[in-house]
Amino acid sequence: MKIEQSQLPPEAQSVLKQYPEFQIGKFNDSGANGYVLIGMHNVLRKKVAIKIYFHGSSDMIQEPALIAKINHPNVLKVYDARRLDSNCSFFVMPAAENGDLLSFLERYNLSISIAHSMLCQLLSGIAALHKDPNNLVHRDLKPANLLVHDDSLLIADFGSVRKVAPDTGVAPASKHSILYRPPEAFGDEAYYDSSSDLYQAGLIGYLLFGGKISENLLDHLNRKEQSKLKTIEATSDQFAVAMYIDSCLENKIQRGRIADFSTLPCFVPKNIKKILRKAILNENRYTTTCEFLADLNNVRANLPEWIDNGESLELRNWKGKDYLLCFEGSQFFAKKRRSDGKNYQKDNSIGKSATIEQAYALLKEKIGLK
């Protein structure tokens, strides 16, 4: 669908005037602090995205400068950056074919190996940020700030990035995205360090492997909190309501309850769950990306290649066979085929089950999954 330029915000129109070699294809205004134009760069002959963002007139425009410093396959590159006026700038970057991770995870279920690979890529990009002399912490790693291009994950949105103090290794805490904020980023002595980025990476890993965290903040309140919220809504202003919701979420995060591991699919191996749990601990979590990556790397061997394909659970190429757990006539049962075969046959040696968890347990025992 052709975009009518006159209907775009004035800043986007100015960018298009300044950038005649850019041919707009898509306009996105869902971001909190600006717009994104996606289209074709006719000189580079590449699909590019232009991010337009607002800032204070005295603010240093740090975002493109920070990205330009880092040369890593999992950190977004910047092709060009310009100031539009005193409080608005834009920069040009490669367009991600599959959009952000949040929408990607809404559209697709990932197989174990793709989830593992994406988490490793994320950690690899984080290592490039943390590396001396960059010494940067992102402070706002969440699915909406990560882009997916083919099967590659790119760290984007550097608006919250800060350099850590060389003597303490910490940066001031960020007030971004409360759901992904680590426990140490709350309170009067809030701070942020490299392990805080790894906490957020752990939460993203939990989502990549199929865990669920509702983006609706009210979903995180228990019954008691919801009932108290109704009283506050009736008697106080919006600010008090927001403060109460934030305090409930802070409490949940401090108790380490933001990720509910029971929402992970039953097929996620125990050793992966153990790593993810360690990554989001309040204390004694991973402090360096390499420790996190080493643990992930060391469990890679013999990871079963499960995928939830919506209607059934599929295990690919396990000792030369593919397995399918599917639902029919109010019961779950297993099917199998040779890995290079075409049609699945019912596996009667694995009995029928009332739940997918039971069917999985039976199959697991039969084929020797850990």
Place this chain on the structure above:
Amino acid sequence: MVVGGILLKGNGARIVTLSGTRTAHTRILPAFHKLDLPAKPTQEDVVAFVQTLKAYCADNAIDILCLNQRTMGKGTHAGGSASFRNEGIILATSPVPVQLIHPGTTAAAIKKDDVDKAIRPDTAELGKAYDLAFTGLP
């Protein structure tokens, strides 16, 4: 100076990281001591291994990696195909210089400057990785 001593044996790499000099050094990041690659690695397995190695060098500002030297013949330090493959992967992808250290060189370094027995790991393989890192220290 920060040196990563890597003992390649079979499918695994045992790692000890030392910072300082031969006469005054400390062991850093003791939790990171093992890196494995499956016996029949896929491309993704190798990518994950390389990502971990690169992150290790970046996180700890490693100046040099010291690997046990292998021989193509039937010498005392001959290795199998897995360590040969792992050595190639590290040589090809390491973001920092890699030094291959002959067992004789390690023995000479230990003889010349005494190792710090309080820091040297007790397990045989990590002990050897420590010796490699120690040899690489100035």
